[in-house]
Amino acid sequence: xxxxxxxxxxxxxxxxxxxxxxxxxxxxxxxxxxxxxxxxxxxxxxxxxxxxxxxxxxxxxxxxxxxxxxxxxxxxxxxxxxxxxxxxxxxxxxxxxxxxxxxxxxxxxxxxxxxxxxxxxxxxxxxxxxxxxxxxxxxxxxxxxxxxxxxxxxxxxxxxxxxxxxxxxxxxxxxxxxxxxxxxxxxxxxxxxxxxxxxxxxxxxxxxxxxxxxxxxxxxxxxxxxxxxxxxxxxxxxxxxxxxxxxxxxxxxxxxxxxxxxxxxxxxxxxxxxxxxxxxxxxxxxxxxxxxxxxxxxxxxxxxxxxxxxxxxxx
Amino acid sequence: xxxxxxxxxxxxxxxxxxxxxxxxxxxxxxxxxxxxxxxxxxxxxxxxxxxxxxxxxxxxxxxxxxxxxxxxxxxxxxxxxxxxxxxxxxxxxxxxxxxxxxxxxxxxxxxxxxxxxxxxxxxxxxxxxxxxxxxxxxxxxxxxxxxxx
Numbered sequence: 001x002x003x004x005x006x007x008x009x010x011x012x013x014x015x016x017x018x019x020x021x022x023x024x025x026x027x028x029x030x031x032x033x034x035x036x037x038x039x040x041x042x043x044x045x046x047x048x049x050x051x052x053x054x055x056x057x058x059x060x061x062x063x064x065x066x067x068x069x070x071x072x073x074x075x076x077x078x079x080x081x082x083x084x085x086x087x088x089x090x091x092x093x094x095x096x097x098x099x100x101x102x103x104x105x106x107x108x109x110x111x112x113x114x115x116x117x118x119x120x121x122x123x124x125x126x127x128x129x130x131x132x133x134x135x136x137x138x139x140x141x142x143x144x145x146x147x148x149x150x151x152x153x154x155x156x157x158x159x160x161x162x163x164x165x166x167x168x169x170x171x172x173x174x175x176x177x178x179x180x181x182x183x184x185x186x187x188x189x190x191x192x193x194x195x196x197x198x199x200x201x202x203x204x205x206x207x208x209x210x211x212x213x214x215x216x217x218x219x220x221x222x223x224x225x226x227x228x229x230x231x232x233x234x235x236x237x238x239x240x241x242x243x244x245x246x247x248x249x250x251x252x253x254x255x256x257x258x259x260x261x262x263x264x265x266x267x268x269x270x271x272x273x274x275x276x277x278x279x280x281x282x283x284x285x286x287x288x289x290x291x292x293x294x295x296x297x298x299x300x301x302x303x304x305x306x307x308x309x310x311x312x313x314x315x
Numbered sequence: 316x317x318x319x320x321x322x323x324x325x326x327x328x329x330x331x332x333x334x335x336x337x338x339x340x341x342x343x344x345x346x347x348x349x350x351x352x353x354x355x356x357x358x359x360x361x362x363x364x365x366x367x368x369x370x371x372x373x374x375x376x377x378x379x380x381x382x383x384x385x386x387x388x389x390x391x392x393x394x395x396x397x398x399x400x401x402x403x404x405x406x407x408x409x410x411x412x413x414x415x416x417x418x419x420x421x422x423x424x425x426x427x428x429x430x431x432x433x434x435x436x437x438x439x440x441x442x443x444x445x446x447x448x449x450x451x452x453x454x455x456x457x458x459x460x461x462x463x464x
Contacts, residue, residue, distance in 0.1 A: 148365075148449075166449065192334075240370060240419055253369045290336040293365075295421040 002183045004156040008203065009175045011094055011159040018090040025079055094160065097173045100141035104132065108144075108151030108164045110190060110293065111197040112255055112268040117211065126215045127243075129255030131200045131263045135207035136179050144170040152188035155201045161187050176203030183269070192291035198269025210262075217246025218258050218314050229310025232303055237295070244314065254294065260314045267292070275308055282307065331443045334358045350398040352423075353430040357443040360457075363431025364445050366424055375412065378452065379435040384412060388435045388454075390463035396438065401429045437462040 007013040046054065107114040116127045134140045144153050146164040154161040159174040176182070186197040204210055221227040233239060234249050241254035263273050270289050271277040280287065282304070285294040299307070335352060353359035367373070375384030385393060394404050405425050408415030416425065434444040437460035444458035 235418075237419055237421065251369075286336040291334065295424055297421070 001181075002156055002185065006157055008157045008178045008180060008182060009159070010097065010177065011174050012157055014090045014093045015160055018086055021086050022083060025083060029076075029079065094173075097139045097175060099139070100173055101135065101138040103141045103143065104134075105143045105145065106132070106153060106164075108146045108153070108186065108190070108197075109253075110148050111186070111193040111289070113197070113199045114147075114255070117214075124215060126211070126245075126258075127256040128214060128259070128263075130198075130265065130268045131202065133202045133204040133207055133210050134176060136203045136205055137175065137177055139173055139175045142172045142174065144172060149190050150188050151186050151190050151197070153184065154187040155182050155184035155199075157182040158201060163188060176201070179203045179205050181264075193289050196268060196270045196289050198265075200264060200269065213262070214259055218244045220246075221310055221313065225306050226310045226313055228303075229306035229308070232299075232307050233310060237297055238307075241293075257311070257314060260311055262315055267294075275312065278311065279304060279308055330355055331357050331440075350402075350426060350429065353426045354398065355440045355443050356430065357445075359427045360430045360434050360439060360443060361445050362424075363427035363429070363434075364448075364457075366420075366428055367431055370416075370420065370428075372428075378454075380454075387432055388460070388463075390436065396433065396436070398426075398429050398433065401432050402426065405429065431457075434458075434460075436460065 004012065004016055004019060007016040103118040105116040105118060107116075113130050113132075114127065115129065115132045117125060119125050142153070144162055144164045145168070146166045148166065150166070151164040152161055153164055153172065155174070158176055159172060162170050162172045164170060180203055182201040182203070184199045184201055186194055188194075190197065221230050230247065233242075233244065234247050239247075239249035239251060241251050243250045243252060243256045243258070245256070245258040261273070265271065266273045266277055266281055267285070267289055271281070277288075281294070282297050283299070284296050285292045286296065333356060353363075375382060376387050377384075379388040380386055381389075385391070392400075394400050394409055402425055404413060405420075405428055406415065406417045406422075420428075430439060431445070433439050434457040437457075439457070441458045444460075445456065446458050447456050
């Protein structure tokens with residue numbers, strides 16, 4: 001699923017063709033060298049220990065050998081020039097995708113991704129985590145940042161890699177032509193749970209519908225149990241780091257949970273988003289992601305069920 | 316002899332770098348235990364420093380220099396600077412403004428904060444206290460501060 005050889009957009013397609021060209025040329029060079037080596041091995045020895053050394057090259061020019069060296073240097077030079085040009089042309093193509101329709105600020109944290117969808121109309125800005133939907137066939141500008149250490153953004157099916165360095169803004173434009181789910185992964189070692197820092201990029205044909213749903217605040221609890229769950233969330237430990245739009249929980253150090261249930265995965269791609277996994281993640285995150293900044297939250301069964309009932313409404 | 320020395324040197328670093336992700340369940344003796352786990356541990360203090368920022372301790376204590384709340388990097392302690400005293404200040408709150416964080420943060424997070432707060436006035440081991448901050452900071456880093464009584 002995560003492969004540069006299945007490009008789903010123009011950026012990845014440019015990189016894929018450069019990859020194939022480089023592979024073809026390197027294979028050709030490798031084969032040519034093997035042939036030359038074979039020829040050298042097959043060449044008979046021209047004498048025994050008793051034969052006097054052949055020093056005829058002092059007086060007689062070796063036309064064939066000279067030609068071989070010149071041709072070899074020429075072909076290598078040509079190959080290098082072709083690769084340099086191809087790389088230059090690819091870089092140029094990557095930088096000229098056209099004006100983006102959408103700007104998303106993606107921030108890398110230990111060990112999750114924060115995505116803030118920018119908009120001219122400030123009331124339309126919204127934040128999601130670890131699952132980024134984009135419209136199909138439209139260029140998207142990503143502004144990449146890091147909160148704590150160096151991370152690297154890479155969704156191989158859609159674009160090249162870009163480092164996220166604390167204190168700096170990096171930009172990346174990409175476009176998805178085919179609808180689908182593309183997995184991305186942090187590509188710069190960033191600590192204990194670097195391996196479990198994945199994100200899903202979803203090229204969504206119903207992007208506008210999705211975005212409209214994400215802009216809504218969380219629904220009000222419908223019954224007593226859900227209400228108790230919300231109170232536990234807002235007055236307890238959860239609200240110290242998480243945010244839910246429409247409640248007083250508004251911290252920004254952990255994923256925004258306003259529409260938690262609309263996501264496929266939990267804990268940055270570590271486990272599927274099901275009630276069971278969610279309960280395990282809340283009670284003892286270190287059994288899923290040791291070292292995660294989410295602390296363990298031992299609680300009474302009734303409280304846990306109330307909290308899960310409330311979180312279950314965040315669709 | 317040389318190998319014994321090397322072995323001894325590697326042993327001294329163990330406590331500093333140990334990262335205990337799965338902490339024991341809260342129990343009666345936890346007050347002492349939590350302190351033992353975090354007191355000379357670089358990871359705990361660095362987590363404490365992060366949480367100090369996240370939970371907006373600076374809103375009143377201003378990076379330890381004091382503002383609306385008292386300074387944490389000087390030699391004055393209204394309620395004592397024993398780890399247990401600082402733990403109580405955080406978890407139960409104190410008069411005149413310090414809120415209680417019980418139920419809002421975990422015991423182990425509180426102990427990480429305790430270890431970091433002690434490092435602010437030089438009470439932590441220098442080889443384990445946090446070094447330079449990520450953001451601009453005019454004072455000396457925690458591991459350069461001398462102990463203040």
